[in-house]
Amino acid sequence: MQSPLNDETDCVVDIRNLVRQFGHVKALDGVSLQVPRGAVYGIVGVNGAGKTTLLKHVLGLLKPQRGTVTILGRDPVRDPVGVLARLGYLSEQHEMPDWMRIGELLAYTGSFYPTWSNAYVTELVQSFQLSRDAKVQTLSKGQRARVGLVLALAHRPEILVLDEPSSGLDPIVRRDILAAIIRTISEEGRTVIFSSHLLDEVERVADHIAMLHQGRLLYSGTFDEMRAKFRRVTVRFQGPQDVPPVLPDAIGWAGGGYEWTAIYRGQGDELQAAATMAGGEIVEEKQLSLDEIFVAHAGSEPPLATIREAT
Incomplete structure (x- = not known):
């Protein structure tokens, strides 16, 4: 479980019990999330999970129907100028x-920001092989x-907000964007x-993860904590089993007969004790990728709200 923040200055984004509904669709259902200063917070979920709606609240483009959002x-x-002047945004x-x-677009945009760095612009333009004379209408995606x-x-914003920044882009551009994020x-x-x-992109750069599914926060915490909590385990029994064993915190059983495999959340000694009580023995454990963990939770029914972690 993530250690509590030391003081208010450690938390740059503080979202509490956020609810947003569009008609009969609940886009965000009681989402609470705290982003510590200096973190790279990856928000993952399938299209329609609520990611963009959440970020629109961070940007002040949507007002919470219930709950609160505090940025810096x-x-x-209420204070869009005070917030947006300290944010960078790419969708x-x-x-x-x-x-x-x-060149005109850069000069125009720079006039709104006292902290705009022309030297940094020149560095980025050269790094990305852009021509200041090129018209926007001639640019590729x-x-x-x-x-x-x-x-x-x-x-040089204090917070950089990226909403699906590399969606639909070729691998070279995706590499450039990720490299710029890592450098920042x-x-x-x-x-x-x-x-x-x-998910593979988020896995490369993020040190914190939040999983959204159908507007609900399934998990939030550090990447290391998540890797330590979740793994694929195979349990072998002395006799064939017609149905999956009942073990606490096991998700998505597969297999049959003498061997059953599941994704497990929890401590290894707890699982071993539960498997022994059920007449089985753990014969294999494997660390999971972010993709495997997300698919297991998003595919579970009902959504596993119980795996929420306080940030």
Whole structure:
């Protein structure tokens, strides 16, 4: 379980019991999440899980119907200037004025930010092989993504919010975006909130994970904690079993007869004791990828709200 934050300054994003409903659809169902300063928080879930709706509340684009959202100690709806001036944002849409040249767009955007760094812009433009003279309307989707990342990073925001930033992009552009995120973290210690359905990408850069499914928070905590909690185990019995054994915290049994396999959440000694009581023996344990853990939980019925961790 993640250790509690030391004081209010350690928590840059504080979301409590957030509810958002669109008609009969509950997009967010009592979500609570705390993002510590300097963390890379990966928010994962299938399309429609509530990731974008959650980030719109962080940006102050949606007002909570119930619950609270506090960003850097401020309400993003009541104080949008105070919050947005300290955030960088990149979405998968990459919406920009087509008639502008890249250089004009950079100069225009920079005029709104006192902390805008022209030297950093030049570094990023060169790194991404962009031409300041190119018109936005001529850019490929990948080039638009690179320009969008320059705009998000150039004022050196305290929090970088990325909503499916590499969705639909080729592997080279995805690599550039991830490299820029890693550089931002390692060199400047910024906080990054990174939503994606591409779990392998999140796994590469995130040190904290939040799993959303149908608007509910299934899990939140550090990556290391999650890896330690979840693993695939195979239990062998002395006699054939017609139905899966009843073991606490086991998810998604498969197999039959003498051997059954499941994903297990908990301590190894607890599982071994439970398996022994059921007449079985653990014969194999395997560490899981983020993708395997998410699929197991998102596919469980009902959603495992009980695996929520306090952040």
